[in-house]
Amino acid sequence: MTAILSFRRALVACALPLLLGACATAPSAREVPAAVQARQETGLVSAADPRAAEAGAAMLRAGGSATDAAIATMLALNVVEPQSSGIGGGGFYVRGAADGTVETIDGRETAPKAATPAWFLDADGQPLPFMQAVMSGLSVGIPGNLRLAEEAHRRHGKLAWAKLFGPAIALARDGFRITPRLHASLERAHDRAGADAEAQALYFDAMGNPLPAGTLVKNPQMAQTLERIAREGADAFYRGGNARAIAVRVASETPHPQGMTESDLAAYAAHERPPVCGTYRGYRVCGMGPPSSGATTVFAILKPLERFDLTALGPDSPVAWHLIAESMRLAYADRELYLGDSDFVSVPVAGLTDPGYLATRSRLISPGTAMIEAKPGNPPGAGAARSDGDEPPESGTSHFVVVDGAGTAVSYTSTIEGPFGSGIVEGGYFLNNELTDFSFVPEKDGKPVANRVEGGKRPRSSMSPTVIYAPDGTLFMAVGAAGGATIPAQVARAIIGVIDWRLDVPQALALPVLFAPGDTVYVEQGSALEAMIPALRALGHKVAAREMPLKANAAVRTVHGWTGAADPRSEGVAINR
Secondary structure: OHHHHHHHHHHHHHHHHHHOOOOOOOOOOOOOOHHHEEEEOOOEEEEOOHHHHHHHHHHHHOOOOHHHHHHHHHHHHHHHOOOOOOOOOEEEEEEEOOOOOEEEEEEOOEOOOOOOOOOOEOOOOOEOOHHHHHOOHHHOOEOOHHHHHHHHHHHHOOOOHHHHHHHHHHHHHHOEEOOHHHHHHHHHOHHHHOOOHHHHHHHEOOOOOEOOOOOEEOOHHHHHHHHHHHHHOOHHHHOOHHHHHHHHHHHHOOOOOOOOOHHHHHHOOOEEEOOEEEEEOOEEEEEOOOOEOHHHHHHHHHHHHHHOOHHHHOOOOHHHHHHHHHHHHHHHHHHHHHOOOOOOOOOOHHHHOOHHHHHHHHOOOOOOOOOOOOOOOOOOOOOOOOEOOOOOOOOOOEEEEEEOOOOOEEEEEEEOOOOOOOOOEEOOEEOOOHHHHOEOOOEEOOEEEOOEOOOOOOOOEOOOOEEEEOOOOOEEEEEEEEOHHHHHHHHHHHHHHHHOOOOOHHHHHHOOOEEOOOOEEEEEOOOHHHHHHHHHHHOOOEEEEEOOOOEEEEEEEEOOEEEEEEOOOOOOEEEEO
């Protein structure tokens, strides 16, 4: 114990001058392969798969907008990364224009109208086992990606709708090679990936084993689905035969008298939402509001750190990561209590992002010791008392960033939730399991849970597509990530890497990830943060190393033009127009 206290005093002794700008350490980051980055004056795409990035770049070369390229990228990812995203799921779209205008469109999935707060409870009123809920119609929300794409294209598309589908149709019809990441997903999530006969025939051999990496896979059913939507528009998905097939299949897999209906699909609409913006060290950070918890959580991680000199501390300092962990613990505590679909529950967005409120949260952070417990605060406008739910862990998802020649950036996160979603396949694509992002219990301690299930409601999400403007008002950065609840942590880390530690975008995405959603701090296994575990423990943290589903993409404007990058842990790339 004496040794630990001595170590803690030594850390604090170094921390205080560091916070004043002394004892800085040189920034360091793992080597970043040139293939994952691109520099381009007139447009670029960063995505989780090279074939999807090329699909977006092809739209830019054809004179398309950032929105056109983002839609083409989303569609191509549906084919080559079926485990993560696609038209069977939903997404969030954030567009930052050069003039400072920010638009956000919510394409999050909705619960069927028949859903009730008891949706995930058994006959005895107890929550169903997680995988039992996932592998059923209970988990499937009304997909939103195509209505989102339709609305974004109506506002900002320059190319014909059908043209955006060309690369994805070609990949599905002519075939694509299974990547090592897809193969690993097929192995890890075998039960979900192979639950449907259609998926078994696509991705597994006659013995039921996942096809090896490098195998050419053709998906004619998906090609036909995409061709029909390209010809007829999004209505070909939400009405008629496709909608009927989805509704019948999902209802048949739902252990309730009432399930999804055709009218649920016909009624789905993507909504423009007010962007959530705030300033961090003079930069304007904007993202997606509820039902996303992304913008409020990212900002609530960043803003309390303003009073600390992270630049002086540098990325090699345990104290810097301690401060980030403490701010993250507070931000996630508020997220768990207050965030949900603002169409159904009052979410105090203004209060959660209020600089005065976040200053009070910052005062709970000490450079010398960890909080014993990180509790939710009482932001302005919090209103009626509510309770924290029991949402299962999130996973899956894909993010991509596009910048076009006009200097407009689109940051778009697309998801089907877990690997291969619900395991249900219709028309060649997997249907999501997004409804398991709801709390399984509707109330705790006699108080309602903000993120409980209700008919037509959208589950809370961690997706955090973000755009950032420099202090002079110029568009500076677009960033987002995949990886469930770690997404806000990944995005905040990238922003700190670029703004505070002055790293270039490939280095910032290569930084290790620290994830502190509660009173345990998780550090990325195999990263430089593992070596800091003794120092973090000496500061009072409970720390564990673990693997995390990390996959970020970003673009940053420099004096040489826009630079894009993909997370070196992923198969992603950034390519220019």
